Amino acid sequence: DTAVSQTPKYLVTQMGNDKSIKCEQNLGHDTMYWYKQDSKKFLKIMFSYNNKELIINETVPNRFSPKSPDKAHLNLHINSLELGDSAVYFCASTSGPFYGLAGGEQFFGPGTRLTVL
Amino acid sequence: ELKVEQNPLFLSMQEGKNYTIYCNYSTTSDRLYWYRQDPGKSLESLFVLLSNGAVKQEGRLMASLDTKARLSTLHITAAVHDLSATYFCAVASQKLVFGQGTRLTINP
Numbered sequence: 177d178t179a180v181s182q183t184p185k186y187l188v189t190q191m192g193n194d195k196s197i198k199c200e201q202n203l204g205h206d207t208m209y210w211y212k213q214d215s216k217k218f219l220k221i222m223f224s225y226n227n228k229e230l231i232i233n234e235t236v237p238n239r240f241s242p243k244s245p246d247k248a249h250l251n252l253h254i255n256s257l258e259l260g261d262s263a264v265y266f267c268a269s270t271s272g273p274f275y276g277l278a279g280g281e282q283f284f285g286p287g288t289r290l291t292v293l
Numbered sequence: 294e295l296k297v298e299q300n301p302l303f304l305s306m307q308e309g310k311n312y313t314i315y316c317n318y319s320t321t322s323d324r325l326y327w328y329r330q331d332p333g334k335s336l337e338s339l340f341v342l343l344s345n346g347a348v349k350q351e352g353r354l355m356a357s358l359d360t361k362a363r364l365s366t367l368h369i370t371a372a373v374h375d376l377s378a379t380y381f382c383a384v385a386s387q388k389l390v391f392g393q394g395t396r397l398t399i400n401p
Contacts, residue, residue, distance in 0.1 A: 209389075217330075217379060219391040232388050266335065282326065282389065284336040 179203050180285035182267050188291045189257055196253045197288045199267030205283075206272055207231075208250040210242060213264040213287070225250055226272075257292045264289050295320045297384050299392035307400055309371050314395045316365040316382035324385035325365050327356050329378045330394070336381065339367075372399045 180201045189195055201208060209232075210222040224232035225244040239255040250267060267285040296319040306312050316325070324343055328336040340349045342358035342365060349356050353376065355368045365382055377399045383391045 217394045217396075219336075219381065219383075219394075221388050221390075224388065234388075281338055281341055283338070286335045 179283050180267055180269055182265075182285040182288050184288060185286060186289050186291075188293065190293055191257055191259060193257050194253070194255045195257060195290070196251055197265055197267075197290075199250045199252070199285055201248055201267075201269040201283070201285075203269055203271075203283060205269040206247055207270045208244065208247070209268040209270075209282075210250065210252050211266040211268060211284075213266060215263070219266070223250075223252075254290075257290075259292050262290055262292045295322070295384060295386050295390045297382060297390050297392040299380075299382055299395050301395060302393055303396050303398075305398045305400065306369075306372055308373055311371065312369050314367040314369075314380055314382075314397075316367070316384075316392055318363045318365075318384040318390075320386065321360070321363075322384045322386055323360065325358050326383040326385070326389070327365070327367055328381045328383065330381065331378050339380075369397075374399050374401055 183198050207226045209224045211219050213219045222234055222236050223242040227247050228244045241253045244250045264287045266287045268282050270282045271280040298317045300315050326341055327339040329339050330336050340356040345360040347358045353370045358365045379394045379396045381391050381394045383389045
């Protein structure tokens with residue numbers, strides 16, 4: 177069984193379009209994340225939800241809006257796509273948030289490669 | 294703000310040799326992760342280091358953590374081609390901050 181799954185795996189779209197990426201984890205974890213990996217392989221956190229509540233919101237354009245309908249799902253909607261949004265987006269989950277010893281091993285999804293033309 | 298720096302960023306080595314990847318970070322943390330990423334793939338967790346002096350080993354890879362020096366090392370012993378990948382360290386505060394990654398190529 178896949179622990180953290182994402183759909184779609186590849187997404188090719190035109191500038192100005194709106195798109196969504198979905199993520200689901202079956203690990204029973206409380207905390208989920210979205211990361212962006214750019215063309216130079218640099219990984220940066222975008223958002224984190226703990227039990228459906230937003231706990232980390234990095235400096236990300238308002239065009240990006242995460243939604244967590246329940247603690248097993250975290251979706252990412254992107255409005256008015258721009259060329260600079262092209263990247264690989266990874267979803268991840270942990271059994272708790274990172275601070276102190278509450279957090280645990282982090283499991284990553286397979287990634288969604290977004291290409292904006 | 295927490296900053297994490299890895300070096301080297303690129304490493305090409307021969308099979309059978311030993312080498313070390315370094316991970317320095319700027320502020321206090323008690324949790325450090327090492328990940329492996331193959332081209333076009335996701336991140337695979339290698340080690341979680343939770344305390345000063347922690348050492349973990351898996352096969353030809355050994356990771357250690359010195360929280361006083363704010364330094365972690367990933368040591369590769371007798372490298373084999375299958376270890377070619379990009380290796381990331383990541384340091385936890387209230388979020389996980391990644392190093393730039395070290396692209397390791399092991400030549401036969």
